Amino acid sequence: MIKNVKPMRDVFLAGLIEKMENDPKIFFLAADFGAPTLDILRDKFPDRFINVGIAEQNLINVAAGLALEGFKVFAYAIAPFITMRCYEQVKVNLALMSQVKEMNVTLIGVGAGFSYVVSGPTHHSVEDISIMRTLPNVEILSPADWVSAGSMVDFTVETPGIKYLRFDSQPTPAIYSETACFEEKGFNILSNGSKACIVSTGYMTQEALAAAEQLKNEGLNISVIDIFKLKNPDFKALADVLSKYNYVVSMEEGFIYKGGLDSLLLNIANDYKLKYDFKAVGLDDNYKFELGNRRQLLANYKAERTNVAADIKEYFSK
């Protein structure tokens, strides 16, 4: 059994409740979506919590109105619905508006990637990284475990602008220690090897670490970088790290070749004239209805830990 497993949302919400005790400007909106810790929050702050119902378009619009009046707004819903159902509301009333008016809004989407495993394609969120990256003035935060999710409370409360947090719906084992994780630069090196480097985000960092572990047992030491700022990480710092490798693999639980993490890394390679071979791991251009556990869903796309380990091994056997 893996120890120290917790849901990202409850850890984050517990931290937010502490902030709400001292900051009367924090307002929380939910689109009829909960969490055990949210029950505490709404019980404690009935004047600063509203459930807008299953109505994500209105969730965003109401959040915008509150933010224009100076509240620091958290809007909470299932990931595919808080991004895609209300995409144009996010564009107009958050991305566009925040360019001309000061606003502080954090969207919390729960259910990143395949984390609602058995709920099927409507509840999977495999488009959000790409489409949210398209919007100016929006930062994307994609934690890999509950520790880093919890460490994002301060940043989201204190940093003006629009932020999208993508949380796993499943409890995650801790990767980080509780003292060190959130970095302004937006990434952390979790495992240091030579030659090859996996850059992963969200749950895929768990898969990447497992792939690295497998390769280590087979005598191949590779690096794993967890990237959690998917819009504006410190590009220069990331380029400096990546320049040490001949082979870079991106791992995201989302469609590839569509503007997601793979694009971010290819653009860095281009901008900083880095010369690494590159492989994008993620979902190719189709939906699948097959049921299975999470690793099986990823294996359908050859995006699971053993697929990645085999690929890297093959690269170095040439």
Added chain:
Amino acid sequence: MDIKLKKLLDQKTQDVWRETLLLHKRSPETRVASSLSCVELLVSMYYGDILKYNPANPSWEGRDRFIISKGHGSISLYPILADLGFFPEEELMNIGKAGSFLGSIPDPVIPGYETVNGSLGHGLGVACGMAIALERKKSSSQVFVMVGDGELYEGSNWEALMLAGHHRLNNLTLIVDHNKISMLDFCDNIISHGSLGTKFEAFDWKVAEFDGHDIETVHHHLEAARKDNSSGPKALIAHTVKGKGGGHLENDSLCHIKSLKPEHVDELLENKERP
């Protein structure tokens, strides 16, 4: 109504009608028909002591919030904002030109506009958020939002109508410019609104319906809504004529997308009075 106020509102209605036509002459891509149907509504809001505002400080905390959700159809607000000093009147000459902030669809880069406009169905939800915020801040400021009837086809409005009714947002007033014409046709030929008032009442809104071109009536209802702080959200349904005072555009089913030729504007302006 006070005779002096009546005289002022009548005069401003004429001025705004005239200036709106001139803006359209300078920038024919502007939506003139839907900007003409709401002239009395806007005049009454700004000159009738309904709205609290401060041209020297458009984001003054004590102001009322007025969201013009039907952004395209509010070119008639430009001359009002200029006249009141939100920006220099000379700016009206630059409408649609490179470097001007006066486009065919207004955004908050124009002093006096609260929100990004142009995409329909957003204003009422944002207004709900503002109304909740002002109530929590214990502010006496109120929130007004103006929508077109064609805009009400956007489903997001009805999400907001439900929320506002349920939460009894006493400081929120919706003004519907009910000119009966959407972009391509009469609303009745697209999807009939039936009785809008009945629909709003079913969502727990307090409703008033009136002739949106009768300045005394318009002012009476806006004033009543401004003073009423205990009936929940209020909907004012103003029955208007799309293209009012715009010659052959008046009530033309395609008037939303039609422009007036410069010589037609000149002909119309030969009359000293709005027809």
